[in-house]
Amino acid sequence: MNTQQAVMTTAIQGTARPTVPTAKSLTARQAALLQLAPGIASLPVFAIIAGVLAGKGIPNMFALGLTILLIEVPVTWAIMVRHVRRETGNSFSFAKAFPWSASIPWWQYPLIGLPVIIFSMLMIVGVGPRIEAVILHSAFTWVPDWFVMRPDPSMFAELSRELLLALWGLMFVAMVVVGGATQELFARGFLLPRTEHLGNWAPAFNALLFSIAHLIAPWSWTSFFLMTLPWAYLVWWRRSVKIGLFVHVGMLALQWLGLTFVVFGLVPAPA
Numbered sequence: 001m002n003t004q005q006a007v008m009t010t011a012i013q014g015t016a017r018p019t020v021p022t023a024k025s026l027t028a029r030q031a032a033l034l035q036l037a038p039g040i041a042s043l044p045v046f047a048i049i050a051g052v053l054a055g056k057g058i059p060n061m062f063a064l065g066l067t068i069l070l071i072e073v074p075v076t077w078a079i080m081v082r083h084v085r086r087e088t089g090n091s092f093s094f095a096k097a098f099p100w101s102a103s104i105p106w107w108q109y110p111l112i113g114l115p116v117i118i119f120s121m122l123m124i125v126g127v128g129p130r131i132e133a134v135i136l137h138s139a140f141t142w143v144p145d146w147f148v149m150r151p152d153p154s155m156f157a158e159l160s161r162e163l164l165l166a167l168w169g170l171m172f173v174a175m176v177v178v179g180g181a182t183q184e185l186f187a188r189g190f191l192l193p194r195t196e197h198l199g200n201w202a203p204a205f206n207a208l209l210f211s212i213a214h215l216i217a218p219w220s221w222t223s224f225f226l227m228t229l230p231w232a233y234l235v236w237w238r239r240s241v242k243i244g245l246f247v248h249v250g251m252l253a254l255q256w257l258g259l260t261f262v263v264f265g266l267v268p269a270p271a
Contacts, residue, residue, distance in 0.1 A: 023087070023096070023099045023193045023194045024087050024194065025194055025195070025196070025197045026191070026194040026195055028195070028198070028205065031191050031194065031195050031205075031206075031209065032209055034079055034083070034191060035186075035187065035191060035209040035210065035212075035213050036209070036212065036213055036215075037075065037079060038071070038072045038075045038076045038079070038186075038213065039072075039212075039213040039214065039215040039216075040215065041071050041072070041075045042067050042068075042071045042072045042075075042215070042216070043215045043216055045067050045070065045071045046060075046063055046064060046067040046216050047147065049063040049066055049067060050063035050064075050146060050147060051146065054146035057158050057159075058159070058167075059155040059156060060146060060147065060148075060149060061149060061171065062167050062171055064149065064175065064216070065170065065171035065174035065175050065179075066174070068174050068175060068178070068179040069174045069178065069179075072179065072182070073178055073179065073182050076182050076183075076186045077182065079186075080097055080185075080186060080190050081097075083190075084096050084097045097185075097189070097190055098185060098189035098190060098193075098241055099193050100188075100189065100192065100193045100235065100239045100240055100241050101189070101240060101241055101242060102238065102239045102240040102242075103240070103242070104238055104240050104242065104243060108238070108243070109243065109246050112234065112238075112243070113234070113243055113246045113247050113250070116230045116231050116234055116247050117247055117250050117251045117254065119227075119230055120227045120230075120231070120247070120251040121251060121254055121255065123223055123226055123227040124227070124251075124255055125258075127223065127226070128220070128223035128226075128227065129223075131222050131223045132217075132219050132220050132222075132223055135219040135222065136148065136219040139219070140218070140219050147216075148217075149216070149217060153262050153263050156263050164263075168260070168263070172256055175252065175256070176249065176252040176253055176256050177249070180248050180249045180252045181245060181248075181249055183210075183248065184241065184244045184245050184248040184249070185241060185245070187206060187209070187210045187213075187232075188206065188231075188232060188235040188241050188244040189235075189241035189244070191206060191209070192206045192232065192235060192236060192241075202236060203229065203232035203233040203235070203236040204229060204232070204233075206232045206236075207225050207228040207229040207232040208225055210224070210225075210228050210232075211224035211225040211228060231243075231244055231247040231248065232244075234247065
C-alpha cells in the first residue's frame with residue numbers, strides 16, 4: 001500500500017460509524033415520557049417566576065435561566081441517575097449513562113460540526129423567527145405578552161448596568177453551559193442510544209421529542225425540530241454525543257454572543 005492509499009484508508013476509517021456499547025432499549029412511549037418530564041416540571045415554575053419578574057420589569061429570559069437551574073437540570077439528572085441505576089443494579093457511571101461517547105478525530109468537529117452550527121444559526125436568525133411568528137399569531141394569541149420570550153433589546157433598558165451584567169453572567173452559565181450541556185446529554189447522550197431499535201427514524205423521533213419538550217414555547221416546535229434534526233443525525237451517525245455537545249453548546253454560545261453585542265449596544269439591533 002502506497003502513502004496516498006494509506007492516508008485515504010485512515011480518513012475513511014476515521015469517518016466510519018464506530019462500534020460502541022448499546023444501552024437497554026426504551027419504547028417510543030417510554031422515551032417520550034422521559035423526555036417530556038423535565039419540561040412538564042419546569043412549565044409551572046417558569047410561569048410563576050416570569051409573572052413575578054414581569055411585575056419588576058425584568059425580562060422573562062432570566063426566569064427561563066432560573067427555571068433551568070432550579071428545576072430542569074436537577075430533574076433531568078435525577079431521571080438519568082435513577083434510570084441507569086435500575087438498568088445496572090443500583091450503580092451509575094457516565095459510560096453506562098451515555099454509551100455513545102466514542103472518540104472521534106479532532107478535525108471532524110470543525111469539518112462536520114461547524115456546518116451544522118451554521119445551519120442552526122441560520123434557522124435562529126432567519127427562517128425560525130418567521131415560522132414562530134406565524135404560529136404564535138395564529139394559534140397562540142391567548143398567551144399573555146409576559147410569557148412569550150422575545151429577544152427585544154429595549155426590554156433590558158430599564159435594568160441598571162450592574163444588575164444586567166450580574167444577571168447576564170448567571171444566565172450564560174444557566175442557559176448555555178449547564179442547560180445546553182444537560183439537554184444534549186439527556187436527549188442525544190441518554191435517550192437516542194436507547195431508541196436505536198427505531199433504526200433510521202431514531203434521530204427524527206429524538207429531534208421531535210426534544211422540540212416538544214420545550215413546553216414554554218410550543219409555537220417554536222417546528223423551528224426547533226428543523227434546527228435539531230441535523231445534529232441528531234450527526235450524533236447517530238458518529239455514535240458520539242461529543243459532537244452533539246460541540247454543536248449544541250457552540251450554537252448557543254454564538255447565539256448568546258450575538259445577543260450580547262445587541263443588548264450592550266455594541267452593534268445596532270436588527271430592524
